[in-house]
Amino acid sequence: MRNELLSPAEMAEADRLAIAAGPLDGYGLMQRAGEAVAAMVLARYPAAKKVHVLCGPGNNGGDGYVVARLLAEAGVDVELWAEGKQKPGSDAALASEACNLPVNHIGHCYPEAGDVVVDALYGAGLSKDISQHALAVSGVSSAERVPVISIDLPSGVSGETGQMRGHFDAAVTVTFARKKPGHLLMPGRRVCGEIIVADIGIPDSIIDQLKITTFENTPDLWLRWYFPRTAIDAHKYKRGHVAVFSGGSSATGAARLSALAAARTGAGAVTVLSPGNAMQVNAAHLTSIMLRKADTIEDIAEYLAERQPSAFVLGPGFGIGERARAFALRLLQQNRVYDYDRGIELWGIVLDADGLTSFRDNPDTLFEASHRALAPPLVFTPHEGEFARLFPDIARSKKQSKLAKARAAAQRANAVIVYKGADTVIAAPDGHAAINANGAPWLATAGSGDVLAGIIAGLLAQGMPPFKAACAGVWIHAEAGRRFGPGMIAEDLPLAIVPVLHELIENQPDLR
Numbered sequence: 001m002r003n004e005l006l007s008p009a010e011m012a013e014a015d016r017l018a019i020a021a022g023p024l025d026g027y028g029l030m031q032r033a034g035e036a037v038a039a040m041v042l043a044r045y046p047a048a049k050k051v052h053v054l055c056g057p058g059n060n061g062g063d064g065y066v067v068a069r070l071l072a073e074a075g076v077d078v079e080l081w082a083e084g085k086q087k088p089g090s091d092a093a094l095a096s097e098a099c100n101l102p103v104n105h106i107g108h109c110y111p112e113a114g115d116v117v118v119d120a121l122y123g124a125g126l127s128k129d130i131s132q133h134a135l136a137v138s139g140v141s142s143a144e145r146v147p148v149i150s151i152d153l154p155s156g157v158s159g160e161t162g163q164m165r166g167h168f169d170a171a172v173t174v175t176f177a178r179k180k181p182g183h184l185l186m187p188g189r190r191v192c193g194e195i196i197v198a199d200i201g202i203p204d205s206i207i208d209q210l211k212i213t214t215f216e217n218t219p220d221l222w223l224r225w226y227f228p229r230t231a232i233d234a235h236k237y238k239r240g241h242v243a244v245f246s247g248g249s250s251a252t253g254a255a256r257l258s259a260l261a262a263a264r265t266g267a268g269a270v271t272v273l274s275p276g277n278a279m280q281v282n283a284a285h286l287t288s289i290m291l292r293k294a295d296t297i298e299d300i301a302e303y304l305a306e307r308q309p310s311a312f313v314l315g316p317g318f319g320i321g322e323r324a325r326a327f328a329l330r331l332l333q334q335n336r337v338y339d340y341d342r343g344i345e346l347w348g349i350v351l352d353a354d355g356l357t358s359f360r361d362n363p364d365t366l367f368e369a370s371h372r373a374l375a376p377p378l379v380f381t382p383h384e385g386e387f388a389r390l391f392p393d394i395a396r397s398k399k400q401s402k403l404a405k406a407r408a409a410a411q412r413a414n415a416v417i418v419y420k421g422a423d424t425v426i427a428a429p430d431g432h433a434a435i436n437a438n439g440a441p442w443l444a445t446a447g448s449g450d451v452l453a454g455i456i457a458g459l460l461a462q463g464m465p466p467f468k469a470a471c472a473g474v475w476i477h478a479e480a481g482r483r484f485g486p487g488m489i490a491e492d493l494p495l496a497i498v499p500v501l502h503e504l505i506e507n508q509p510d511l512r
């Protein structure tokens with residue numbers, strides 16, 4: 001199954017195009033949807049005492065009537081509960097006519113332990129808070145540990161934003177053709193349970209026509225064509241040279257975490273650029289990673305001229321203030337360098353943590369610099385607080401999803417935005433965006449973000465395009481954390497990414 005994410009409006013358009021192309025009409029698609037759900041219920045819950053099917057007034061409810069009919073035909077004890085008025089002549093009305101079971105009002109539905117609930121109240125067409133009756137059934141189901149199978153989305157979850165207007169806690173959500181952003185964005189993702197994408201006969205060629213620019217962040221998005229290939233004749237500087245700015249003598253660990261992560265990700269050489277007063281403490285902790293003094297803008301200019309590094313990390317532990325601003329703006333004055341032979345961008349900048357917060361009072365100076373035509377590629381890695389400091393108006397919006405916010409920020413900043421969290425969104429200035437879904441709570445630990453910045457820089461340094469490098473970095477970081485599990489601290493992460501990298505490379509013969 002491919003990894004595009006379709007908004008409810010895009011899904012409706014896919015439906016329309018599929019129906020126009022035939023052979024299935026809307027009612028036919030509804031049959032296929034209902035069949036997929038009924039088959040899943042039969043397979044997973046063969047011993048259910050009773051299956052309660054809750055049907056809303058729209059097509060989501062229509063799917064529910066198909067499920068109820070098919071389960072009853074298979075000999076299952078089914079009770080049908082409905083709310084709302086159907087449009088006469090609609091596919092949903094046809095589906096309810098084809099289902100001969102008695103219809104009860106949802107207000108009387110009390111599922112008991114051993115039963116199963118099929119939630120077909122609202123899907124993509126949700127427009128208001130779900131009813132008190134619906135909430136009551138959801139509450140009883142949770143209390144009685146009755147598994148809920150939601151069709152398309154747990155009713156109450158917006159497919160566009162993942163926001164909830166009252167909700168069901170699904171054990172399984174069965175959706176059709178592709179997932180929607182609301183399946184992966186919080187808080188919606190938390191209540192979807194396992195997500196199954198069923199094929200109901202909408203071909204990939206129809207999805208292609210929609211020119212989708214939102215994706216689930218999976219290796220399909222970046223592995224095959226963009227992941228760095230380590231040439232057999234690779235020279236260490238050809239594999240990219242990452243420079244990481246260190247903070248002062250009492251704040252050097254963050255930079256070393258980034259540096260180590262960049263090295264583990266395959267950068268051929270890594271240098272920590274340290275203030276003079278922190279040289280000793282950095283030297284005491286570095287072995288393969290190089291160390292160089294960089295106190296002033298002149299030191300940076302000299303370094304740039306001498307070593308031509310291919311990626312920078314500025315921010316982790318660096319300290320907030322004028323020095324961070326001056327260093328960032330100096331790097332942005334450098335022209336981008338494109339290697340036409342290899343078809344790759346030769347360097348880029350990851351701005352993280354203090355590197356972002358330093359611009360809270362005058363973000364426009366940063367955005368002006370990043371919009372200069374020849375400015376090097378830029379990746380920002382803000383968590384929620386840092387995002388709000390740099391993009392206060394965008395952060396405040398109540399209407400926009402995290403996805404829309406990341407996109408708006410990417411355009412304004414002319415930078416790839418990695419908007420971190422349990423549902424990290426990666427957005428590029430050209431409108432492409434991805435939502436990450438392989439994370440785990442263990443990643444929320446001090447220093448984890450420093451490692452992420454280093455991984456992304458390591459990939460940038462090897463010529464990976466910035467949006468792809470950011471997506472790959474986020475996925476690899478999350479995968480390493482997920483596999484390591486409880487007890488992980490940031491120091492473990494650079495090593496934990498190694499088996500993930502091995503597996504990625506082994507699964508792609510042309511990367512070996």
Ligand SMILES: NC(=O)C1=CN([C@@H]2O[C@H](COP(=O)(O)OP(=O)(O)OC[C@H]3O[C@@H](n4cnc5c(N)ncnc54)[C@H](O)[C@@H]3O)[C@@H](O)[C@H]2O)[C@@H](O)CC1
Binds near residue numbers: 011124126131
């Ligand atoms: N996308 C696809 O490929 C297919 C979609 N189908 C189903 O069609 C669904 C979308 O159908 P619709 O567009 O009819 O939308 P819904 O069935 O989600 O809801 C629409 C109806 O519910 C009302 N409504 C929405 N929220 C309400 C609330 N909180 N309280 C009371 N009334 C509310 C609306 O006014 C409208 O009458 C999908 O979620 C999916 O289940 C399938 O039938 C077939 C194929």
Ligand SMILES: [K+]
Binds near residue numbers: 060150151
């Ligand atoms: K639903």
